[in-house]
Amino acid sequence: xxxxxxxxxxxxxxxxxxxxxxxxxxxxxxxxxxxxxxxxxxxxxxxxxxxxxxxxxxxxxxxxxxxxxxxxxxxxxxxxxxxxxxxxxxxxxxxxxxxxxxxxxxxxxxxxxxxxxxxxxxxxxxxxxxxxxxxxxxxxxxxxxxxxxxxxxxxxxxxxxxxxxxxxxxxxxxxxxxxxxxxxxxxxxxxxxxxxxxxxxxxxxxxxxxxxxxxxxxxxxxxxxxxxxxxxxxxxxxxxxxxxxxxxxxxxxxxxxxxxxxxxxxxxxxxxxxxxxxxxxxxxxxxxxxxxxxxxx
Amino acid sequence: xxxxxxxxxxxxxxxxxxxxxxxxxxxxxxxxxxxxxxxxxxxxxxxxxxxxxxxxxxxxxxxxxxxxxxxxxxxxxxxxxxxxxxxxxxxxxxxxxxxxxxxxxxxxxxxxxxxxxxxxxxxxxxxxxxxxxxxxxxxxxxxxxxxxxxxxxxxxxxxxxxxxxxxxxxxxxxxxxxxxxxxxxxxxxxxxxxxxxxxxxxxxxxxxxxxxxxxxxxxxxxxxxxxxxxxxxxxxxxxxxxxxxxxxxxxxxxxxxxxxxxxxxxxxxxxxxxxxxxxxxxxxxxxxxxxxxxxxx
Numbered sequence: 001x002x003x004x005x006x007x008x009x010x011x012x013x014x015x016x017x018x019x020x021x022x023x024x025x026x027x028x029x030x031x032x033x034x035x036x037x038x039x040x041x042x043x044x045x046x047x048x049x050x051x052x053x054x055x056x057x058x059x060x061x062x063x064x065x066x067x068x069x070x071x072x073x074x075x076x077x078x079x080x081x082x083x084x085x086x087x088x089x090x091x092x093x094x095x096x097x098x099x100x101x102x103x104x105x106x107x108x109x110x111x112x113x114x115x116x117x118x119x120x121x122x123x124x125x126x127x128x129x130x131x132x133x134x135x136x137x138x139x140x141x142x143x144x145x146x147x148x149x150x151x152x153x154x155x156x157x158x159x160x161x162x163x164x165x166x167x168x169x170x171x172x173x174x175x176x177x178x179x180x181x182x183x184x185x186x187x188x189x190x191x192x193x194x195x196x197x198x199x200x201x202x203x204x205x206x207x208x209x210x211x212x213x214x215x216x217x218x219x220x221x222x223x224x225x226x227x228x229x230x231x232x233x234x235x236x237x238x239x240x241x242x243x244x245x246x247x248x249x250x251x252x253x254x255x256x257x258x259x260x261x262x263x264x265x266x267x268x269x270x271x272x273x274x275x276x277x278x279x280x281x282x283x284x285x286x287x288x289x290x291x292x293x294x295x296x297x
Numbered sequence: 298x299x300x301x302x303x304x305x306x307x308x309x310x311x312x313x314x315x316x317x318x319x320x321x322x323x324x325x326x327x328x329x330x331x332x333x334x335x336x337x338x339x340x341x342x343x344x345x346x347x348x349x350x351x352x353x354x355x356x357x358x359x360x361x362x363x364x365x366x367x368x369x370x371x372x373x374x375x376x377x378x379x380x381x382x383x384x385x386x387x388x389x390x391x392x393x394x395x396x397x398x399x400x401x402x403x404x405x406x407x408x409x410x411x412x413x414x415x416x417x418x419x420x421x422x423x424x425x426x427x428x429x430x431x432x433x434x435x436x437x438x439x440x441x442x443x444x445x446x447x448x449x450x451x452x453x454x455x456x457x458x459x460x461x462x463x464x465x466x467x468x469x470x471x472x473x474x475x476x477x478x479x480x481x482x483x484x485x486x487x488x489x490x491x492x493x494x495x496x497x498x499x500x501x502x503x504x505x506x507x508x509x510x511x512x513x514x515x516x517x518x519x520x521x522x523x524x525x526x527x528x529x530x531x532x533x534x535x536x537x538x539x540x541x542x543x544x545x546x547x548x549x550x551x552x553x554x555x556x557x558x559x560x561x562x563x564x565x566x567x568x569x570x571x572x573x574x575x576x577x578x579x580x581x582x583x584x585x586x587x588x589x590x591x592x593x594x
Binding site for chain 1: 433528
């Protein structure tokens with residue numbers, strides 16, 4: 001798989017049905033960017049947030065897309081693009097990308113964990129995506145790790161996302177340092193084009209490890225979450241991805257692996273690998289291409 | 298499936314190879330109890346603690362059986378009993394029993410959670426037992442729910458088992474009441490034949506709800522553990538079993554379900570059932586019978 005063209009559009013989730021037209025526009029722009037014709041595209045793969053039924057090509061519901069309930073996304077896009085279309089949940093699509101393009105589909109069981117503002121996961125069990133009863137499996141961001149801990153956006157307390165997500169890191173640094181962006185910009189220059197996590201790490205370094213400690217803490221929580229998943233599912237490989245890992249791999253990975261080993265049961269841990277994905281932000285489009293290949297059957 | 302004879306022997310885990318002879322003796326005694334001949338038994342099913350390879354019929358390792366590493370249990374028992382034998386992990390066997398005998402194998406995905414001194418689990422995914430890479434999946438007792446919480450027998454802190462297991466309950470009541478057994482016996486009579494959990498609940502009641510609060514807390518932790526599993530795996534049914542549920546179902550189940558609902562994601566929760574197993578202590582022998590049926594092809 002190689003990427004020949006790309007285009008990025010904001011979702012504008014409040015736009016209603018126009019969201020689907022924007023997706024189609026983005027496909028046309030990416031095709032145009034690499035001087036191809038849409039008719040040369042054999043199939044289109046889509047990762048959508050929320051609960052997705054890939055057989056029906058339907059978004060069952062999506063907390064981040066108001067009003068999206070039982071939306072026939074596959075059918076609508078097929079009509080707009082006149083190409084075969086496949087849809088899956090976005091974290092599942094990232095997991096597919098990592099599994100097929102990075103791991104060459106070698107491990108039998110794999111868990112993908114994607115860390116950013118939100119935290120999501122995807123499960124490959126017996127070589128196939130596992131989605132569960134309501135097609136929502138992999139919701140690792142709301143695994144409670146600390147009963148009564150930090151308040152989470154979901155309304156509960158102590159969720160992994162609330163303890164170690166990007167928002168949690170920024171909130172903690174804010175407590176000690178005034179407004180986050182100011183705190184960061186004061187150290188690495190206002191208007192920096194660097195991703196927030198990198199600026200965060202640099203700012204932390206400049207301030208003499210306070211932020212470092214916060215990042216270490218996030219890595220420890222992540223290691224515990226990984227151990228919980230290992231103890232429950234005993235996968236062969238756990239792959240970590242998403243913006244936070246892409247930017248803070250060096251600061252976080254060793255701590256994540258060490259902590260996970262501490263908390264995983266000895267017999268369960270044996271031979272299990274925890275690795276960082278090299279795909280970064282491209283996990284999604286890579287997985288969507290894998291999904292599209294499936295459409296060619 | 299109906300039970301026609303039973304026999305119970307302690308494992309005596311330090312006895313080494315004699316443990317297998319004790320298992321064979323127990324089979325012979327159960328057969329004798331119902332006036333059958335061993336030659337009339339079509340197959341034998343065994344649930345063994347630890348990591349088990351059911352295809353090889355081998356106990357890979359077992360933390361509770363010193364020295365058990367790669368023990369060919371199936372082969373040894375087949376030789377001793379001259380009957381077809383199948384072995385599986387004990388929690389998996391309980392899960393099989395619940396799934397086939399109680400749920401008639403109807404749900405596609407089910408998680409069994411067994412609460413007692415130890416806490417174990419078993420996973421049925423896509424209608425089949427799921428064991429993972431090292432055949433240890435389902436280790437729910439060591440899921441961390443409270444970072445830095447109570448010390449667990451495994452050496453870590455904040456594990457579900459350390460927060461809500463039988464030992465944890467008894468330890469808490471001990472703190473306030475001197476020695477547990479004395480405290481219990483003081484209220485319900487020394488040498489009572491009632492199971493410890495029931496005496497515990499009765500003692501708690503007699504003392505005016507202190508113990509009740511402790512049981513409620515255990516139920517809340519259990520509900521959070523169940524929600525973590527639901528968010529991660531999105532099973533259709535979660536079945537709770539084991540000594541604690543058998544004895545404290547009335548006190549715990551409503552709280553477990555309510556707490557799990559609070560912590561499960563809305564879309565994930567829809568239609569998911571949480572039920573108490575009616576099999577009690579017989580989940581294991583029932584599942585072993587299901588396993589034995591499999592040996593008949």
